[in-house]
Amino acid sequence: MVLLTQADYARQRGVSKVAVHKAIKSGRISLIDGKIDPEVADIQWERNTDxxxxxxxxxxxxxxxxxxxxxxxxxxxxxxxxxxxxxxxxxxxxxxxxxxxxxxxxxxxLIYRDQAERGAKTVARLLRDQLLSVPSRLAAELSAITETTIIEQKIRDEIRTVLSGMDKLIQQYAEGVDDEA
Structure with missing residues (x-):
């Protein structure tokens, strides 16, 4: 039976001297005349260590x-x-x-880039379609009017109506994007 010091046993076991000291102090391994029997200590270490x-x-x-x-x-x-x-x-x-x-x-x-691009394209397409439909909606009404200021006012009002409607559509689309995220 070969007995080792705490430092020698720690080196052999591959642990710190503090770990061996704590194991002795807590009763997980025992001493024989202040020294450690490595075979017994290994068995005790394995059995008593969490x-x-x-x-x-x-x-x-x-x-x-x-x-x-x-x-x-x-x-x-x-x-x-x-x-x-x-x-x-x-x-x-x-x-x-x-x-x-x-x-x-x-x-x-933040929103994803593809969502922003899709939204911008949708809004631009709707705006284009609405603005291009202004002449056909106003043509019959404007053909009977001869005064240019009244014609200009009617066109301006129709464009304002289109833009106001687009503002509502943009707001609805933005809320829809929030719901998707």
Missing amino acids: KVKQAAANSGRMRDAENNQIATLLAQSSPVVEDYMHWKTRRERAEAIRSEQDQEREAGN
Whole structure:
């Protein structure tokens, strides 16, 4: 039977000295004359350690190791590391922009481009059709009028009516786009 110090057992087990000390203090592993029997301690460690906490601790150690590797690479300042950091920064910036756009869209401050284009084309087509129909609607009425100021006023009134109707249609379409989102 070979007995080890806490530091030697921690090194053999691949954990910190603090972890071994905590295991002893909490009674998860036992000492023999102030030393540790590694075979007995391994069995006690496995039996008395919460697997969820152990997985979380291992995950934290792995993350720390990865961060240490990144810090070491950054200290070396090689072109590969600089390129990696450049693309990582770009990716994070793009994710931040995408998140802000999603928030704006949810708040109703942004719409998709295809929706805006479709709406603009619809409104333009309706306006064109309404304006092109003005002469045929007014032709019979205006043919009997000889005074130009009255003709101008009738045309202006009809155009105003078309534009007012278009304003209502635009408002209805905008509300419909909000409903689609």
